[in-house]
Amino acid sequence: MKYPTLRAWCAAALLLPAISALAQSSAQPSAADARDALAKKEGEGDQSALLKQTLTAVDKQYSMIKKGQVQVTYDLNYAYIGQEKIVTDIGTAGLTLFEIENVSSHTVTNTISADYGILNNLTGNVTLPAISRYATVKGHSGISNSVGDIGLGARWQPIESRRDSANYTVTGNVRLPTGRSPFKIVSGSGQATGSGVTSFTGGLNINRIVDPVALFGSVSLGGSLPAKHLYQVTGTRILTRVAPGMNIGFGMGFAYALSYGITTTMSFQESISAGSKLRFADGLNAKTSTQTSGMLNFGLGYRVSPKTTVNVSVGIGVTADSPNMSLGMNLPLAF
Template identity: 70%
Template sequence: MTIRTLPVCLAATLLLLALPAPAQESPEAKPASADAARDALAKKEGEGEQTALLKQTLSAVDKQYSLIRSQQFQFGYDLNYTYIGQEKIISDLSAGNITLFEIENTSSHTVTNTFSADYGVLDNLTANLTLPVLSKYSEARGAKGLSNSIGDIGLGVRWQPIPARRDRPNLTLTGNLRLPSGRSPYKVIAGSGQATGSGVAAFSLGLNVNRIVDPVALFGSLNVTASLPAKNLWQVNNTRILTRVAPGASIGFGLGFAYALSYGISTTLSFQEAISAGSKLTFADGKTAKTLMQTSGMLNLGLGYRVSPKTTVNLSVGVGLTADSPNLSLDLNLPLAF
């Protein structure tokens, strides 16, 4: 047992015994207090701290929870792998009877390398740029393909309207613009590769809340996203030609906590869900159709390892909870501060 774990009263006694006795006591001298002993036995500068680790972990779990100081840069690298597997039942009705019944298996593997850069415009305002590079492989009955391309570039800002304080929740407002720089799914020709982007520009607004209560940090988020329509299309879809797509709005929320096991190890548990309204499809013959609402839910488990005062490596595993979610997601995050 180290001296830092002793009761305050005993630590104060040991501290007084260790100090040299004065030659003559001044009438104005005050006896050593428990607070003085606590200050003397406090951690020295440079030692690890759970609060700092939790802040770095929050930054890795969702970069929207952290801000950096004015005129400073922070770079990051994120490696993500997702797997989606589906089974489709194919049937053909003839005269009211099923004449064909077959189960088709489809699978998709996506590896995403995301490079990000943050710049502190002000102490409470951070600008962000993300550039994803994707490798996507998909396989279905009679067709398979591999694509390597950039994804949708993202521009964002994070603003903290109220100064952060330890004794109250910290609020962060976010705004993000997604540019359709990736390969659009509405322009892909069958058998010529896979889409690496959404095909439409989108803007989202969000609110994030976090509070650190050593050794636990609680966090939650809420966001809404609206997308612009994809126009001037000419994609053959079976016997129809798709000319316009208007994606529906979506709302997402998440919550979780991070727990510091030690000065160098932390764990996280979080849940994220997104609900998207159906998209409106317009075809060359003037007819329209609307897709169904989609709900995606993920449960994420993470582990953070602090390799240096400025770098914490975070590894997380996500499991899909709904039919519209990826079956499996692996994520490795490496923030680098300069």
């Protein structure tokens, strides 16, 4: 019978620690295993991409797509107004054209928008809204279902996007009076679904992503063509012409990525519109007061797939001329 030599015993003694370490590493997770488990998985995307998608949902003006690409988005919005200004009459005592009265207005807007990449830094846009509006005024109620005002727009990014600097986008939009005009509504025949005039808006948008936060802001200036050749009875007079005033708007906010799949947003938007000039058939000219609309918005974005983020938002009116409340949902459509 052969006994182990001294050399064999030494070799076994050297191998025992290595075998023991190997057994322990296979039985217990290491620090590297923990890091791998907590790391971002394939397909989750990154926070920067999620923040960009959230910015697109918050305001389409921030989105740019590559040349030749098409992007379609569906938006659903509900707005409630508890008080609004309505047309009454101009009497001998003075102007009472926009007297505040208690009304109830519920508006549901379904909007399909399509973006097309003309160039890598130039995007064209078309929006088609379908509006359902129900309102009660002085005991009378009415409902209207119609196409709203179709919008045509473009966005241009003069400077290439950089991760560590602000990004600028110049915007231009034209809104056509394809909806039901408020200047052609006969009392008791329904509600308006459009503005009744062609309007133009130009603006500048700025955003910067600093993970996990995206900051954004905007400023815009708009005007409208006058509505001519009208014949709307308002009390004892006939309205023949309306020239809306200029309007200026601004907004600011931020989006915060809570994780690789969830973001929150908060923003404030305000619009100041100068008074409209009115002309009546008997030669009387009048001007309405300036209106200020401000909204405070809160949103939540949820990434359901690497390419799709669903966003919901709630808005609260902070001025007398604003909707009392609004609810919205944004959903990108893939084809």
